[in-house]
Amino acid sequence: MSAVTLKNIWKTYGRDVVLERVNLHVKSGEFVTVVGASGCGKTTFLRMLLGEETPTRGELLMDGRPMPAEPGPDRGVVFQKYSVFPHLNALNNVLVAEEFGRARLTGHLFGAARRTARDKAVAMLEAVGLQQALKKYPHELSGGMQQRLAIAQALMKDPRILLLDEPFGALDPGIRKDMHALILDLWKRRGLTIFMVTHDLKEGFYLGTRLLVFDKVRHDPQAPNAYGANITYDIPVGRTEPEILAEIRDQTGLPLATEEN
Known part of the structure; x- marks a missing residue:
């Protein structure tokens, strides 16, 4: 807080x-x-x-x-216009926030670090009610689901x-x-x-x-x-x-x- x-x-x-x-x-x-x-x-x-x-x-x-x-x-932020990456599925949309923060040069995590980050991303998607949409892309989600995804992105860095x-x-x-x-x-x-x-x-x-x-x-x-x-x-x-x-x-x-x- x-x-x-x-x-x-x-x-x-x-x-x-x-x-x-x-x-x-x-x-x-x-x-x-x-x-x-x-x-x-x-x-x-x-x-x-x-x-x-x-x-x-x-x-x-x-x-x-x-x-x-x-x-x-x-500080996390969520806008009215869904701030999600259209070319990434829901899981990777949330995971990318962790990867950019921890691997700024490559933009990717590997090995145990990636598994830990993936587990955190899955838990975040579950927290916003998207546990059944991990592999879906933004265009496959309703407006409410896209905004849930944007909230999960914003909260990924705690x-x-x-x-x-x-x-x-x-x-x-x-x-x-x-x-x-x-x-x-x-x-x-x-x-x-x-x-x-x-x-x-x-x-x-x-x-x-x-x-x-x-x-x-x-x-x-x-x-x-x-x-x-x-x-x-x-x-x-x-x-x-x-x-x-x-x-x-x-x-x-x-x-x-x-x-x-």
Whole structure:
């Protein structure tokens, strides 16, 4: 598990301000969901946690130390678009994460090391419910099964932090419900700290222990990009659905139904 702290974080691109004055402390083992209007910096926030983007200003800390400035095995990520290799079967899709991490020059493990890695990959696929699909290729899997495969990939290096960027947005409601149950089970059993961006408000408070709302509080009609978004609301989840929805609506003006990302 891992704690994450953001101190007065700003992210700008030239004169365009995406995020400003973001302050946050997330304890180890929390499940943080993130919602907000289109273009308010949700994905930029996630990319900074991953290490693909660096803050322009401020401190980003993990366990009290500067967050590594590039992606690493301590952080796994799952995107809405299935990040799997189409030319590899399910087993090799998961195994390749271990091989790249331990054999960077050749990209392959051999002998006992490969057998150990293969056993770990099989166990990971079993953990996400794909034990019957080891030899199947991505095009032979349903959307939900492909996303299960992507989650298995992300967890193969035993990350302390799991980052989810609208991972269930493209799935049908029934499959989505199954994926909710899966991610909650993995979170509890593996003790992960999770950050999840979603465009679905109900999904956000159903899954998370905290729900963050990103929005711009300062506006200049003559310079729409002069000010960035920050965390306008930080909701500890645990109240009833009507209470939370009404409070978010009253405080932020966000719609109660699915919003655009």
